[in-house]
Amino acid sequence: MEPFARIGNNLSADFVNTFVSFDGDGGTLRSASDVVRFLVTTGAIAAAEAERVRDKLREDVAAERFLATALELRTAVRAALTAIERHEPIGDGPLAAINAVLAADAGFEQLAPRDGGYHVARRYMIDDAAIALVPIARDIALLIATPGAPVRQCAGEGCVRHFYDDSRTGRRRWCEMAICGNRAKASAFAKRQRAK
Ligand SMILES: [Zn+2]
Numbered sequence: 001m002e003p004f005a006r007i008g009n010n011l012s013a014d015f016v017n018t019f020v021s022f023d024g025d026g027g028t029l030r031s032a033s034d035v036v037r038f039l040v041t042t043g044a045i046a047a048a049e050a051e052r053v054r055d056k057l058r059e060d061v062a063a064e065r066f067l068a069t070a071l072e073l074r075t076a077v078r079a080a081l082t083a084i085e086r087h088e089p090i091g092d093g094p095l096a097a098i099n100a101v102l103a104a105d106a107g108f109e110q111l112a113p114r115d116g117g118y119h120v121a122r123r124y125m126i127d128d129a130a131i132a133l134v135p136i137a138r139d140i141a142l143l144i145a146t147p148g149a150p151v152r153q154c155a156g157e158g159c160v161r162h163f164y165d166d167s168r169t170g171r172r173r174w175c176e177m178a179i180c181g182n183r184a185k186a187s188a189f190a191k192r193q194r195a196k
Contacts, residue, residue: 012151019160029067069101080098
């Protein structure tokens with residue numbers, strides 16, 4: 001089963017949403033290998049790059065450091081998304097954390113076939129496992145640098161998931177209709193019933 005709820009429609013939002021797991025047990029990134037799996041599943045890094053990252057994480061110390069860096073980045077990205085949503089400036093702490101990951105960048109572009117044509121794919125030289133986190137830092141950096149980027153938190157009561165709304169109407173409200181949308185409808189219905 002797909003372990004990550006990829007409802008964010010965007011790498012940064014999906015990454016932040018790993019903060020939540022519906023078993024209420026500390027999110028879906030619990031180990032360094034969870035982080036690597038997330039990066040491959042979302043296409044942030046290629047499978048061959050993931051192999052290189054796993055090589056770098058054989059020692060427990062390296063794996064722990066990588067997980068800690070990833071979780072620190074997630075805290076920063078979460079703060080940044082919240083700031084964008086509230087039209088507030090990004091805090092110095094989150095900015096520094098994002099910039100620190102960007103500073104590790106060691107990547108290059110490659111032409112790769114896609115859909116009968118080509119696209120420019122970014123590849124990473126994984127000399128250090130932390131380089132695998134660069135795609136997330138690049139993604140949030142571009143969102144921060146885009147005025148009015150349409151990121152939002154789900155309107156569901158108590159729901160902390162974020163998403164990128166590229167819908168035509170720009171009116172997406174829920175992380176998942178099946179979860180928060182229906183819950184809100186049911187609660188509105190119950191309220192109407194009580195009011196009768
Ligand atoms: Zn929700």
